[in-house]
Amino acid sequence: MKAASQPSVLVTGGAGYIGAHTAKALHERGFLPVVFDDLSSGSREAVRWGPLIQGDLRDRAALSEAVATHQPVAVIHFAGLIEVGRSTVSPDLFWEVNVAGTVNLLTVMREQGVERLVFSSSAAVYGQGGRGPLETIAETADKAPASPYGDTKLAAEWMIAAQCRAHGLTAVALRYFNAAGADPSGLIGEAHEPETHLIPLAIAAALGDGKPLTVFGHDFDTPDGACLRDYVHVTDLAAAHLAALTVDLPAGAFEAVNVGSGRGHSVLQVVEAVGRAVGVPVPHAIGPRRAGDPPSLVADPRRARELLGWAAQHSALDEIVADALRWEREPAYGAGHRDPANRRRSPTPV
Ligand SMILES: NC(=O)c1ccc[n+]([C@@H]2O[C@H](COP(=O)([O-])OP(=O)(O)OC[C@H]3O[C@@H](n4cnc5c(N)ncnc54)[C@H](O)[C@@H]3O)[C@@H](O)[C@H]2O)c1
Incomplete structure (x- = not known):
């Protein structure tokens, strides 16, 4: 291969x-992506552009063998636990995988x-880190994670930065x-199971494959009272990884860079956009705020442009929703409501 x-x-x-x-983008740029994944939430069918090594980040010997066998020129480290809610009930597990797992990887590297x-x-x-409700966020903004998940990401960044200073690793x-x-x-x-992300949940609700959507909070200090978030197309994200991998940086450099579009859309605007794309309104109800949800999380994306020459190209909301909808209608793999056998094709009338 x-x-x-x-x-x-x-x-x-x-x-x-x-x-x-990102593996697809690596392949398109002439790299061989060697996937190391325990398949705890990932899909074997998603690994199409290089070999799959089934292993756990917590198993240092398995990581060491993978690196010795494939001699990678670099590592892109996505593996980890991602569900914010779960991190509040199992913080120890999140530290073990996201932080101790990253220590293993750094040691092997x-x-x-x-x-x-x-x-x-x-x-x-x-x-929320002391910003005004509608301020965009630059990399220098206060760090105040509102969940154990966020804590693990910040702790991993600190540790990577220390490894760069101590051993000349170069990291973004x-x-x-x-x-x-x-x-x-x-x-x-996207085939998360359980799915916690807004756009696939809104599409599933509109297609009649999921529960009616709950919009968490309508009394935030934002133009329509719903939370504002910065949606970035996953193909734009993949391109940011290629830019970060190949940018010229001195040995020992550590850079932390926002990857966002710089535009905020409210949850209700997303619900409307999904309704327009599917052709039926998204069934939804307004629920209470979730603990720790900031009113607005919108990137100041200037550093990505300056350092990486990267800016979002495909992150207009309607393009994101159209691509997500195409996938949700014909998913190539996935569990739960995405299993083609479980799908009901007709939209729920509302
Ligand atoms: N999806 C987002 O909007 C988002 C936003 C910010 C950050 N992130 C981060 O990006 C990364 C990827 O997110 P995603 O949405 O693709 O999540 P994902 O769950 O689809 O992918 C994570 C992968 O890591 C694997 N994995 C989990 N624990 C592992 C372990 N112990 N050993 C080996 N493999 C393991 C899973 O099987 C899965 O394939 C994560 O680190 C996440 O925290 C995601």
Whole structure:
């Protein structure tokens, strides 16, 4: 499978949503993506552009063997636990996988001389952090994670930065805002189980495949009272990883960069956009606020442009929703309501 001149990149979590889209982008740029994933939430069918090593980040020997076998020029580290709500009931598990798992990876990279890392961080590192309700967030903003999940992302960033200073690793932490959409090819898309993300849940509700949507809170200090979020197309995210992997940085540099569109859309605007795309209104009800939900999380994306030459190209809300809908109608894999056998094709009348 590997051409003589094709450099390998180890992609932890490459069977998951963003990892699979980045593996495709790596392949298109001439890299061989070697996926290391325990398939705890990822899908074997999402690994199409290179080998899959089924292993757990907590198993240092398995990581070490993967690196020794494939000699990657760099690592892109997506693997981890992502559900904010679950992190509040099992914080120990989140620290074990997201933080101790990252320690394992860094140790193996140092032992085997892999000097380049791109890490999946998150806008969750910011929390509300003393901003005005509608201010965009620059990388220098206060860090005040509102969940154990956000804590683990910030702790992993600190540890990576320390490893850069101590051992000359060069790393970029990409702080994603809300990843959404799907590859236009229809080969890969979002298949979280359980799904907690707004756009697939709104589509499932409109298609009659899911529960009516709950909009959490309508009394925020925002134009329509609903939370504002920055949705970034997953193919734009994948392109940001290629930029972070190849940008010229000195040995030992650590950079943390927002990856967002710089535009905020309210939950109700997303609900309307999904209704327009599906052709029926999204059945929804207004519920109470969720603990720790900031009114607005919108990136100031200037640093990504300056450092990486990256800006979102496909993150207009209607393009994101159209690509997500194409995937949700014909998912190539996935569990639960996405299993083609379980689907009801007719939209629920509302
Ligand atoms: N989806 C978003 O909007 C978003 C936003 C900010 C940050 N992130 C971060 O991006 C990364 C990828 O997110 P995603 O949405 O693609 O999630 P995902 O759940 O689809 O992918 C995560 C992958 O990691 C694997 N994994 C989990 N634990 C593992 C372990 N112990 N060992 C090996 N593999 C393991 C899973 O099987 C899965 O394939 C995560 O680190 C997440 O925290 C995601």
